Amino acid sequence: MDSQQSLDENRYTYANRNLWSGILFGLGLIAFFDEVVFHQLLAWHHFYDRSTTQIGLFSDGLFHAFSWFATIGGLFMFADLKRRQAVWMKRWFGGVLLGAGVFQLYDGLIQHKVMRIHQIRYVENVFIYDVIWNVSAVLIILIGVILILKTRQRDEKKVIAYE
Structure with missing residues (x-):
């Protein structure tokens, strides 16, 4: 088994x-990104806006901690893949886009509209902000899914050559 074949097998495993x-x-x-840009820099909202500013800032801190745990967890898994020589960048990046898009769509639909714990921005016509937020989330998801689907099936020529 050559090194390229071994690398490909690690990726599939x-x-x-x-x-x-x-x-x-x-x-x-x-x-x-959401927490830094929309919560801190632009100050459009807090994670939880249905109480005092102090509670809003506290909820932002919890949200920020969650984002770091997820980011670091993903990076620890990535480091393990790197150690095993099993990093599959196209599939990994597809996952990055899928995770980002799903979170953004969840935030835009569930947190903003269903739970109403905050809006993207408190303006008279929030509709345009909601459309941009949710449409961009769907586009990010679609790009991620396309990348993932491109890695789903083994290349038939390679499989025949390996067997």
């Missing part, structure tokens, strides 16, 4: 771990 590492990292990354 750890395909799910590549995907979940990417999903966790993407979820943490987009949560971190």
Whole structure:
């Protein structure tokens, strides 16, 4: 078995771990981005806006801790994949986009509209913000799914050559 064949076999053996590492990292990354940009820099909202500013800031701290745990967890899994020579960047990056997009869509639909714990921005016509937020989430998900699907099936020529 040559080294390329061994590398490909490692990728297929750890395909799910590549995907979940990417999903966790993407979820943490987009949560971190949301918290820094929309909560801190723009000050559009807090994670929980149905109470005092102090509670809102406390909820932001918990949200920030969650985002770091997810990001670090995904990176620990990635480091393990690297050690095993099983990193599959296309699949991992597809997972990153899927995790980021799913989190953003969950935030936009469930947290903003169903639970109403905060809105993306408190303005008279929030509809345009909601549309941009949720449509961009769907696009990120679609790109992630396309990348993942491209890695789902083994290349038939390689499988025949290996067997």
